[in-house]
Amino acid sequence: MDLPPLAPRRAFGGIVAVWVAAAVAGTIIGFFVPAEWRIAWLGVALGLCVVLAFAVQLAYGRSQAFVERVALSTLGAAIVLGVISLGFGLASIVPR
Template sequence: MTDAPLTPSRSWREIFAVWGVALVGAILVAVFAPHDLRFTWLAIALAACTLLTFVLQLLTHQKVGFIDRLSISVVGVLGILTLAAAIIGFSTLFEG
């Protein structure tokens, strides 16, 4: 009989992967999205990263710590996309 670990090891690889996808998505939105639809595309990127977070965390098959891993991933994505939205917002102020 095997003993289950008492403390879950967070799966940082999946968390960093989702954060990387969010960063790439923010860069793509800033470069390629039309000016009037940039914030719409950032919201779509947030939704896609949230779904990706659920998929990757469910694929780990670890029940213990699921909420913690999910929260860390989504809060990180939200922070990255919020920073991207602020940069895009300030850049539109100074475009002319």
């Protein structure tokens, strides 16, 4: 019989860490990638965020609600990158 952990670590920090990584990746893409390649690189960044979400949640070491934590991390990263891509689109239609 397994004993429950006395004070489990909070999983929300790992979820937010993936969101922050998505924001940093989107910002880096915005500064260093030409405009015609940004959407493709945002897809690559989202794929890396999915891998990062799995790695962070596996490092957390608990199987309870694993799928929900990974899904929340990935969904948040997709929303963050979507907002950043919306900013790229709006910036492209503003005349310089």
